[in-house]
Structure formats: C-alpha cells, structure tokens
Amino acid sequence: MTTDNRKKHEEKAAVLVAQMTTEEQSRQLLFNAPAIERLGIPEYNWWSEALHGVARSGTATVFPQAIALAATFDPGLLREIGDVIAVEGRAKYNAASIRGDRDIYKGLTFWSPNVNIFRDPRWGRGHETYGEDPYLSSRLGVAFIRGLQGEGEILKAAACVKHFAVHSGPESLRHKFDALVTLKDLWETYLPAFEACVVEAEVEAVMGAYNRTLGEPCCGSKLLLKTILREKWNFRGHVVSDCWAIRDFHEYHRVTASAAESAALALNSGCDVNCGCVYAQLMDAYEKALVTKRAIASAAKRLFTTRYKLGLIDGSQYDKISPDENDSPSHNALAVKAAEKAIVLLKNDGILPLRKEKLRRLAVIGPNANSRLALIGNYHGTASRYITVLEGIQLVVDNSLRIFYSDGCHLFRDRVEFLALPGDRLAEAEAAAKSSDAVILCLGLDETLEGEEKDAANASASGDKKDLLLPEPQRKLLERVVSVGKPVILCLMAGSAVDLQYADEHCAAILQCWYPGAQGGLAVAKILFGGTSPSGKLPVTFYRSTNDLPPFEDYAMEGRTYRYYRGEPLYPFGYGLTYGDVYCEAVESAEETTLEGIVLRITARNAGKTATEDVLQVYIKPLDSPLAPPNPSLCGFKRVCLPAGESRLFELLIDKRAFTVVDEQGNRIPGGKRYRFYAGFGQGDERTKVLTGHENATVDVSVG
Numbered sequence: 001m002t003t004d005n006r007k008k009h010e011e012k013a014a015v016l017v018a019q020m021t022t023e024e025q026s027r028q029l030l031f032n033a034p035a036i037e038r039l040g041i042p043e044y045n046w047w048s049e050a051l052h053g054v055a056r057s058g059t060a061t062v063f064p065q066a067i068a069l070a071a072t073f074d075p076g077l078l079r080e081i082g083d084v085i086a087v088e089g090r091a092k093y094n095a096a097s098i099r100g101d102r103d104i105y106k107g108l109t110f111w112s113p114n115v116n117i118f119r120d121p122r123w124g125r126g127h128e129t130y131g132e133d134p135y136l137s138s139r140l141g142v143a144f145i146r147g148l149q150g151e152g153e154i155l156k157a158a159a160c161v162k163h164f165a166v167h168s169g170p171e172s173l174r175h176k177f178d179a180l181v182t183l184k185d186l187w188e189t190y191l192p193a194f195e196a197c198v199v200e201a202e203v204e205a206v207m208g209a210y211n212r213t214l215g216e217p218c219c220g221s222k223l224l225l226k227t228i229l230r231e232k233w234n235f236r237g238h239v240v241s242d243c244w245a246i247r248d249f250h251e252y253h254r255v256t257a258s259a260a261e262s263a264a265l266a267l268n269s270g271c272d273v274n275c276g277c278v279y280a281q282l283m284d285a286y287e288k289a290l291v292t293k294r295a296i297a298s299a300a301k302r303l304f305t306t307r308y309k310l311g312l313i314d315g316s317q318y319d320k321i322s323p324d325e326n327d328s329p330s331h332n333a334l335a336v337k338a339a340e341k342a343i344v345l346l347k348n349d350g351i352l353p354l355r356k357e358k359l360r361r362l363a364v365i366g367p368n369a370n371s372r373l374a375l376i377g378n379y380h381g382t383a384s385r386y387i388t389v390l391e392g393i394q395l396v397v398d399n400s401l402r403i404f405y406s407d408g409c410h411l412f413r414d415r416v417e418f419l420a421l422p423g424d425r426l427a428e429a430e431a432a433a434k435s436s437d438a439v440i441l442c443l444g445l446d447e448t449l450e451g452e453e454k455d456a457a458n459a460s461a462s463g464d465k466k467d468l469l470l471p472e473p474q475r476k477l478l479e480r481v482v483s484v485g486k487p488v489i490l491c492l493m494a495g496s497a498v499d500l501q502y503a504d505e506h507c508a509a510i511l512q513c514w515y516p517g518a519q520g521g522l523a524v525a526k527i528l529f530g531g532t533s534p535s536g537k538l539p540v541t542f543y544r545s546t547n548d549l550p551p552f553e554d555y556a557m558e559g560r561t562y563r564y565y566r567g568e569p570l571y572p573f574g575y576g577l578t579y580g581d582v583y584c585e586a587v588e589s590a591e592e593t594t595l596e597g598i599v600l601r602i603t604a605r606n607a608g609k610t611a612t613e614d615v616l617q618v619y620i621k622p623l624d625s626p627l628a629p630p631n632p633s634l635c636g637f638k639r640v641c642l643p644a645g646e647s648r649l650f651e652l653l654i655d656k657r658a659f660t661v662v663d664e665q666g667n668r669i670p671g672g673k674r675y676r677f678y679a680g681f682g683q684g685d686e687r688t689k690v691l692t693g694h695e696n697a698t699v700d701v702s703v704g
Helices: 003-018 022-027 066-071 075-097 134-149 183-190 192-199 222-232 247-251 259-269 278-287 293-309 329-342 389-397 426-434 456-461 472-483 501-506 520-528 686-692
Strands: 158-164 205-208 238-240 344-348 361-365 402-406 438-444 488-493 509-512 582-589 597-606 612-622 633-642 647-655 660-662 668-670 674-680 697-702
Touching (some): 003 293, 066 075, 066 134, 066 329, 075 134, 134 158, 134 183, 134 192, 158 192, 158 222, 183 192, 205 222, 222 259, 259 278, 259 293, 278 293, 329 520, 361 389, 361 426, 389 402, 389 520, 426 472, 438 472, 472 501, 488 501, 488 520, 509 520, 582 674, 582 697, 597 612, 597 633, 597 674, 597 697, 612 647, 633 647
Parallel strands (some): 158 205, 361 402, 361 438, 438 488, 488 509
Antiparallel strands (some): 344 509, 582 597, 597 647, 612 633, 612 674, 660 668, 674 697
C-alpha cells in the first residue's frame, strides 16, 4: 500500500475517532469491539485465525499445517496459499456480515502467520511455525503476508505476525516466564523474521507474546513495542495482545498490582487491541490518571485505520466475492499440491515408489492411517471432504490389489477398547502384515499430543512433548510389525522432530508427512505409488534424542538448531530425498562480489532415472569473523525441476544481508572479506553427505 493511501486512511480514521467519547474509544480497543450506532459503526470482532486456511468459522479449504508449508521451501506457493485464504476469508465475511453475523472468527483480521523460531523440538506449538531457521522463516512469512494482504489500495485481508517476541515454550511456564537472551541471540535469531514481515511485507498487525523478555512482559514491553517496532522498524499498523496475556501482568508476572495498572502498562507501551477483558478497565485507569485521552485515541485511530484499509467502512471491490469461492475444487487441488511438495522422504532402500503391478496384497496399519485429526494440525477449519492415508491409498490403487487395514493400537493409550487387555490390536496388525507383500505403517502424533497449552490429552505436559519418543503403544506396534519380516514403509504424521532411530535401522522407507491437510492422504498415496516425486526438505533438525540439547527453558542458541548444534543429527535441517539422484556439480560467482550481494551460477545434475523437483540450497560461512554461527547458515534457496539424466544451470541471488554478522551488542555488521558458499540439495555437513551420497559444491569469494 502506498504512503498516500495509508495517509488517506489515517486521516479518515482520525476524523471518525474524534467524534467518539473517550469511553467509546476505549471500548473499541477490545477484541470484540461493540457497535456505535450513532456513528453508523457496526460491531467488529478482531479475532480470526488462518495459519493454514480460514480456521474456526465453518467450512474452508484446510491446507497442510504451517510446518509442512515450511518444508516446501517455496515462497511462491506460500503467497498463492495466502491469496486463497484471503479470498475464502472475504467470501465467508461477506456471507456472514450481510446477515448480521459478526461473531468471533468471522472478521478479516487474521492472527497469522506464526514466525517464532522453533528452537526446541519439545515445544508443542512448533508446528504452527516455519521451522528453526530465521532466513527461511522470513522468506516464507513475507510471501504468506503478501498473498494474504494483496497489493491493491484496499487490503484483501489483514495479516498479524506473532508472537512478538522470543517465544517458543515451555507452554506450562508461558504466563510467568522471563525469556532471557543475549542481544546477539535476540537480533541474530529471534527478530529477523519479524523484521522482514514488518519492513518488507508491511504486515498490518503484530501480536505480543505471553512471556516476559528481558524483564518486560512482551505485550507491555517498551523495548519491543516502542523502541524496536515503532521507532527502529517504523511500524504503522496495530498491535494486539495474545489472549488474556495482559491479565498475566498482575496475576503471574506480578509487574503490576491491578487490572487497571496492567491495562495502562499495555496501552502506554503501544498495545492497541486487548484479546481478553483487561481493557474493560481502561476508563478506571484513565480516571486514576494512569493513561491519557491521547493514548486511548491514538490506539483507536490505528484500529480504525486498519478498518478503513480493509474497506470495512467505505466498502471495497472485495465485497462481491461470493461463497462460491470458498472450499472450491481448485483451492483443494492447491492444498493437495502443497502436501505433495511438503512430504519429506527420509529413507528409501529402493522400495519406493511402489509398483501396483508387483504387489498383490498391502497392509495399511497404524493409529494415524485412517485418522482425520492426523491430517489437520491445530488452528484448522472444517473440511467438506477428508482423505486419510488409508482412503488415499484405496483411491490410488482402485481395487488393483487387496488392502488389509488395522489401527494396530491407540494413539497413546495402551488399548483401543476400554474393557480389553493392553495391546488389543497387536495380533490383528501382525496378521495383516504377515498376509501382505509390504506394510504402510502410519504412526505419529496429532493436535491432542502436541499443541497449545491445555490440550486435553496432554494436560500433564501442557501441549509440549516430554521427549522425542513416539507414545509407548506405537513403539510396541512398530517393533511387532517389523518382526514379521515384511518391508515396512513408515509414514510419520507429526509436526515436529521424533526419535526415529529404530525406524531408520529397521524400516525400508520413511516418509515425514507432517499434518498434510484435509485431503493430504491423497498426496501421501500419490508419492507412495510414484504419482509424483517427493521434494520436501526438513525445516527443523531431527535429533537422535534430547540428551544433547540444552534445557528446554534455556533460550540461548548455543547447542540448538542446525546453525549452533555440534552433534550429529539423525536427519539434518534441509535434508530430503527424491526419486531422482540430484546433486550440484559446480558453483561459481557470476560477477564481481560486493557487499550489495551476488549472483551464484550453480550447475546441478539429476543422475537418476526419474524427473524430479528439488530444492537447491546455498549456505554461507564467513571465514574471517568469530561472530558468525559455528555452522554455515542458509542464505538462499530455489525450487528447480531436473529431468532424468540431465544437467541444468541455475542462478541464485544472494542478498547483501548474508554478508553480515551480529555482534554482542546486537548490531548487524559486515562479516569480513572472505566467505565460503556451499551449494547443494541440503547442507554441506557430513551427515547430509552420508545420507545423500553427495558432497556440496563450494566456492570461496572475497569482497572489497
């Protein structure tokens, strides 16, 4: 949106807000803002969700969960998905508002995306994010926001980047925890994705986090909301609190003594919308001289600027978007396409892709084989059609072979039937495996085992994982099925790293399927039977266990994520196989290198017999600076298509920011004169080399 358009909307908002009383203004700062009938202002609920599709407001296209979208390494796809979500959001808003339905989840201010760094695999909400790397998170976050908001004079929808900042568990401590970080970690890891979303994508809203950071509650932090967001990044949109986070100021953080003081701290620090009820005390705070008329009016102006920018007051061209656009065949086809690009092939001894003509009988086993919950992750909509893995396989094979199905075990309990003995489905699973030529074993988690605080089935861990192990009944099922001696293909449906050491040793193939969306089972089946080549890459490190990781509560980056981890992972960040055999033959600088950035020319070959997409990746290591992370960092990536048996030349622009490092004071400075680039289809580490059989191409460059 141009500066002139923004200014026009701000001026309209100022005129409208000036006609309100201070009390009317204060009530507009609640997430469920009431109508002001005398001014013709309808009620508006600011709370809507759209991490991977319009959520919690009825039928909508359910895309793969955010962590799965991250595994696509495809900003163009994220932008397309963001646009679809905006269209469906408009379709739903138009249909509801014309009927006077202005309930929660039915507005156009979507509290997405989540660009927190997935720094620890135990965090239950990590699958809402784009993974552990700030560069990847920033590129995907920017693309998603641009798709969601559009490029016209009126926003198609308003995005909200969350949770600002330094927020990634533990869930059980989030209401009282102080996330202590160095300024180097803050600016090197925790803030870059937020900065890109604010500065590049001009995101309309920012949501604060529950926890404190460096002593200040995030939704009342002058450092975060004023110094960094408003002053350093020149943010012009509005800030919203996480839900009931302001209440935590006095109840848990104990930085204030009353609701009125908490409301004042949040408002005076720059928080405009209260998701919760504490801002109902703003007039009390005003009467006690804790806040001023000007502060209340300024927040109201920012909120009405957003409403004008969305065309909610004057109308817009988007008012004609009809319900026909929602949950359309083309949108669901895009969701399946996204799932295909997201699925990561972790191991393949040659069994995949399966050939229908070589099979007579196939066993499909596991608690996630026919589970709808395992498709959708959390913060999801309602699909008009679900296709589980079992159903996807049945559709793809089309009665060409016999399929035996058993759930094998409960997702986490020791029995399926309440009155039965423990392990009541193991015998059935073993029989199915023994009767078959191969086994598709679907294990993993769902939103009841990893998710936000208070997830019912995981209340003891508040949605986080205590370790990386599969639930015990699933481990027993895996061992029992493997013991039959038939080839086992593990399809893991989970939103985070899981300990797969046993599976890596005993299974013929492993697919990381994430939470692949409502019709994601079709994408899984297409990959299993060679309808498409897998091309997803891990946006997180799969560690062997948590033994080598720092304590969950420690927010220092040392020893965490691929950039700082010094051990050997099971499966590295950026890793993923295809049905081709792809590697980089050479890399060179296409031009004189300066601190403004360079173009790399990369020759890649597919030595295999199957055409495939893959993700070309470039990592950088400053050779002169002790301030650089210990391991090379991702600085560029690009999806490419490679025909079987051919080489292709690709160019990849490396932004000037890649040539910087962050010092101990949080300043971003040049990283020296000499840099080494590693180009390949994964990292240049030893583990990736072992798993892929290929070494990255490298080139050293110097800058003047």
